[in-house]
Amino acid sequence: MSKSEVEYDFPKLVGKKYGLSPEDFGCNCLAFALGDQSNWWEPPKGAGQYWPPGFPNDTTVETVEAIIRIHGFTVELLPTETPEGDAIAVYATGNQWKHFAKFSHGEWSSKLGEGNDVSGISLEDLEMPMYGKVVKILCRPAAGGQARIAR
Amino acid sequence: MPLYSEQLHNKNEWFTPKGDVARPSLEWNTRHIALGNQPFDFSWRTEESNADECRIVVHAGKLYSAEFAVSVDPRVAGIRERSRRLSVEFDALSKRWHRDTRHVSLISEKTLHPAYLRIIGMGDSAIPLLLEALRDKPAHWFTALRSTTNADPASTSVSLSMAREAWIRWGIAEGYID
Numbered sequence: 001m002s003k004s005e006v007e008y009d010f011p012k013l014v015g016k017k018y019g020l021s022p023e024d025f026g027c028n029c030l031a032f033a034l035g036d037q038s039n040w041w042e043p044p045k046g047a048g049q050y051w052p053p054g055f056p057n058d059t060t061v062e063t064v065e066a067i068i069r070i071h072g073f074t075v076e077l078l079p080t081e082t083p084e085g086d087a088i089a090v091y092a093t094g095n096q097w098k099h100f101a102k103f104s105h106g107e108w109s110s111k112l113g114e115g116n117d118v119s120g121i122s123l124e125d126l127e128m129p130m131y132g133k134v135v136k137i138l139c140r141p142a143a144g145g146q147a148r149i150a151r
Numbered sequence: 152m153p154l155y156s157e158q159l160h161n162k163n164e165w166f167t168p169k170g171d172v173a174r175p176s177l178e179w180n181t182r183h184i185a186l187g188n189q190p191f192d193f194s195w196r197t198e199e200s201n202a203d204e205c206r207i208v209v210h211a212g213k214l215y216s217a218e219f220a221v222s223v224d225p226r227v228a229g230i231r232e233r234s235r236r237l238s239v240e241f242d243a244l245s246k247r248w249h250r251d252t253r254h255v256s257l258i259s260e261k262t263l264h265p266a267y268l269r270i271i272g273m274g275d276s277a278i279p280l281l282l283e284a285l286r287d288k289p290a291h292w293f294t295a296l297r298s299t300t301n302a303d304p305a306s307t308s309v310s311l312s313m314a315r316e317a318w319i320r321w322g323i324a325e326g327y328i329d
Contacts, residue, residue, distance in 0.1 A: 001253060006254075025290070026289075026310065028257075030256070038310060038312075039310055040310075040311050042258055045309060046309065047308065047314060048293050048305060048308050048310065048311040049258065049309070050309045050310070059257065059259075098256060099256045100256075112253075113252070113253050113255050114253065114289075114290070114291065130254065130255060131256070
């Protein structure tokens with residue numbers, strides 16, 4: 001998708017400097033946030049979708065939080081805190097997750113649907129009815145490091 | 152089941168005809184006519200055609216000519232014929248669906264879009280169009296394909312690329328696409 005198509009759906013990005021990757025059909029935002037760029041993480045498993053074994057086939061925030069935590073993202077941050085290590089932000093409407101962004105190498109990035117991923121964004125840039133709002137930020141502390149830096 | 156089976160009257164191993172006899176204008180692909188690695192000019196014409204059989208005469212330069220009797224699977228040929236009449240509507244619905252859901256993170260939400268549901272509502276007439284769309288560009292057509300075919304050749308595929316390949320293989324084997 002072109003930059004104009006991305007900004008049509010995410011008007012808060014207009015006028016901002018951000019990175020835009022080529023389109024990638026193979027993974028979604030949750031897979032991207034967890035570092036898997038070859039699968040589409042969504043229940044149920046099969047028919048082109050991946051879902052880790054042992055977790056309920058639902059899209060609740062509780063279930064996905066448990067999945068994220070077993071990948072080492074165990075420290076919950078406040079929205080006012082900046083992650084020190086890698087982190088994942090969960091966007092949700094009510095109790096249903098809608099989207100994810102990841103913090104790595106000092107910046108937030110996110111895979112938009114089946115299209116591009118954007119980098120160098122703020123979490124607020126993607127808050128819109130389609131994705132809801134950020135309801136949780138989970139951080140994976142760097143080895144020997146701390147999880148958060150107060151803003 | 153393949154769309155047609157070939158009976159070569161003048162068998163020649165280097166010539167492998169591929170075609171879709173359900174189309175009014177049969178589309179031969181020069182990739183399939185080659186001497187060694189050198190493609191050359193050829194022509195063809197349909198001599199007779201009915202619901203069960205189509206006779207085709209092919210001339211490939213001065214080197215080769217052959218006549219083929221091609222049998223048609225009437226069920227699949229009928230579906231392909233109906234699908235052509237829906238192709239304009241399908242393209243419009245497909246574009247609308249892509250535009251409106253391109254950034255949605257969940258396939259289960261993408262497939263609830265009214266345009267997607269309308270495509271499913273086309274029934275088996277949508278099968279060739281869905282498979283062609285999937286062949287030409289990756290997209291989440293798997294739910295619509297499962298719904299319209301009552302088949303699931305990608306049931307064990309855990310990646311989208313695997314699922315896409317499985318469906319395209321299935322579509323070719325069943326004769327829905329070339």
